[in-house]
Amino acid sequence: MERVLVLGITGAGKSTLARALGRRLGLPFHELDALHFAGPGWQVSATFAEDTARIAAGERWVLDGQGPEAVRDLMWERADAVVWLDFPRRVVMRRVLRRSLRRSLLRERLFGGNRERWREWLRGDHPVWWAWSRHAERRAEIGRRATDPRFAPVRVVRLRSPREAEAWLNGRTGPHPGPRLGQDRVDVAAVDPYGPARGGRGQR
Numbered sequence: 001m002e003r004v005l006v007l008g009i010t011g012a013g014k015s016t017l018a019r020a021l022g023r024r025l026g027l028p029f030h031e032l033d034a035l036h037f038a039g040p041g042w043q044v045s046a047t048f049a050e051d052t053a054r055i056a057a058g059e060r061w062v063l064d065g066q067g068p069e070a071v072r073d074l075m076w077e078r079a080d081a082v083v084w085l086d087f088p089r090r091v092v093m094r095r096v097l098r099r100s101l102r103r104s105l106l107r108e109r110l111f112g113g114n115r116e117r118w119r120e121w122l123r124g125d126h127p128v129w130w131a132w133s134r135h136a137e138r139r140a141e142i143g144r145r146a147t148d149p150r151f152a153p154v155r156v157v158r159l160r161s162p163r164e165a166e167a168w169l170n171g172r173t174g175p176h177p178g179p180r181l182g183q184d185r186v187d188v189a190a191v192d193p194y195g196p197a198r199g200g201r202g203q204r
Contacts, residue, residue: 001021001025001027001080001081001155002027002059002060002080003056003058003059003060003061003062003078003079003080003081004018004021004022004025004027004061004062004063004079004080004081004082004083005062005063005065005066005075005076005079005081005082005083006018006021006062006063006064006065006082006083006085007065007066007082007083007084007085007142008084008085008086008087008092008138008142009087009092009130009131009134009135009138009139010092010096010127010130010131010134011092011093011095011096011099011127011131012085012087012092012095013085013087013095013162013165014064014065014085015031015033015064017064017083017085017165017169018031018062018063018064018083019031019064020169021062021083021169022062024169025062027060027061027062028058028060028061028062029061029062029063029064030055030061030062030063030064031064032052032063032064032065032067033110033111034111035048035051035052036048036111037110037111048068049067049068049070049071052067052068052071052075053067053071053074056071056074056075056078056079057078063075073150076145076148076150076151076154077150077151079151079154080154080155081154081155081156081157082142082146082154082155082156082157083157083159083168084142084146084156084157084158084159085159085165086139086142086158086159086160087159087160087161087162088160088161089131089132089135091161091162092131092135093128093131093132096127096128096131097128099127100116100121100126100127100128103115103116104116104117104118104121146158
């Protein structure tokens, strides 16, 4: 595993797992929301597509998402492994609600100096509504790509619960053999995957 996409809907914990995987395998970790949001008002970087394409062209990386549509095929073509956090909607919603409530209450500073504000909870692109409304759509898209011959022979590791993700990351017996990561353990199920400067507004 040298070029890894960690995928799933907003709230699945992509950033936490991708960060831990990159640290354990010695791969540079790139957080897509940090590339995507360039300034106040959730301003999108004008070079986002170019930046993600440049990273994908590299030889070693882990990314917590699959990038904008303009470069999505390239990301899949370049990846040698996809880790799919295919968690049930009830699990995702519990996590994303907890994250957004904390961010709004504590006014945490996020990407580009932005904060989640209470009035934004009414917007369709708020992480909570995005996770709810796009869960099935994102799941179907990843499923189609996982079986698309254009992207063979990419290895797809499909993890259906935080427990499976923890077991895989820590190299225990599970649906797929995990990376050989030594004795350092990460409890994905217990660690809050939504601390400051993690996650995003759902577009990834």
